[in-house]
Amino acid sequence: xxxxxxxxxxxxxxPGERATLSCRASQSVRSSSLAWYQQKPGQAPRLLIFDxxxxxxxxxxRFSGGGSETDxxxxxxxxxxxxFAVYYCQQYDTFxxxxxxxxxxxx
Amino acid sequence: xxxxxxSGGIVAQPGGSLRLSCVASGFVFDxxxxxxxxxxxxxxxxxxxxxxxxxxxxxxxxxVKGRFIISRDNxxxxxxxxxxxxxxxxxxLYYCAKDGKWxxxxxxxxxxxxxxTVIVSS
Numbered sequence: 001x002x003x004x005x006x007x008x009x010x011x012x013x014x015p016g017e018r019a020t021l022s023c024r025a026s027q028s029v030r031s032s033s034l035a036w037y038q039q040k041p042g043q044a045p046r047l048l049i050f051d052x053x054x055x056x057x058x059x060x061x062r063f064s065g066g067g068s069e070t071d072x073x074x075x076x077x078x079x080x081x082x083x084f085a086v087y088y089c090q091q092y093d094t095f096x097x098x099x100x101x102x103x104x105x106x107x
Numbered sequence: 108x109x110x111x112x113x114s115g116g117i118v119a120q121p122g123g124s125l126r127l128s129c130v131a132s133g134f135v136f137d138x139x140x141x142x143x144x145x146x147x148x149x150x151x152x153x154x155x156x157x158x159x160x161x162x163x164x165x166x167x168x169x170x171v172k173g174r175f176i177i178s179r180d181n182x183x184x185x186x187x188x189x190x191x192x193x194x195x196x197x198x199x200l201y202y203c204a205k206d207g208k209w210x211x212x213x214x215x216x217x218x219x220x221x222x223x224t225v226i227v228s229s
Binding site for chain 2: 003033035037043044045046047050056057088090094096097098099100102
C-alpha cells in the first residue's frame with residue numbers, strides 16, 4: 001500500500017495568510033493520481049482538488065494543488081474564516097489510501 | 108441537488124452481521140461507481156470498498172475482504188454493504204461516496220453522504 005504522510009499535523013495561521021500543506025507518498029504516485037479533501041466538524045469530507053492540481057466544481061480559486069511523484073502540496077491563499085478545517089490527501093494510483101490529515105486552525 | 112443518504116447503522120455484537128444502505132438522488136446513479144469509506148470518530152479516513160457502475164466489478168480493502176460484500180440495485184438508485192463477522196475495529200462512521208468519473212472508475216470521490224454510525228460492541 002502507498003502510505004501518505006501529511007505535514008504539519010497542525011497549522012496555526014490567521015485569516016488573510018497563506019497556508020501550505022504537504023503530502024508525501026511512500027512511493028511514486030503515477031499520473032498525479034492525488035486528491036485533497038476538506039472536512040469540517042460534523043460534516044462529510046468535501047473534494048477540493050483531484051489529479052493533483054484540478055479544482056473540483058465550485059471550489060474557490062484561492063485553493064490550488066501541485067506536485068508530482070512523491071511530493072504534493074495544497075496551497076490556500078488569503079485564508080478565509082471558513083477555510084479552517086482538517087485537510088486530507090488521498091492517492092488513487094493504487095487502491096485508495098488517505099493521509100492522516102492536517103488541522104488548519106485559527107491563530 | 109446531488110445527494111447520498113446512508114442508513115442502517117446500529118450497535119451490533121462482535122461476530123454479528125449488519126447491512127448498510129445508501130440511496131442516491133440528483134444524478135444518473137447507474138453512470139457512476141460508488142465507494143464506501145469509513146472514519147473512526149476523531150481519526151482519519153479509510154477506504155472500504157468500491158462497486159463499478161454496472162455492479163460487475165468490486166474491490167475491497169484487505170481489512171474487510173472476505174467479510175464485507177458490496178452490491179447495488181440501479182433500479183432503486185441504491186447501494187448496499189453487507190457486513191459479516193463484525194469486529195470491534197469495524198466501529199466507525201460509514202460514508203457512501205460517488206466516484207468522480209463518469210462511466211469509469213477514478214477512485215477519487217466527488218460527492219459524499221453524511222454517514223451512518225456502526226458500533227460493534229458486546
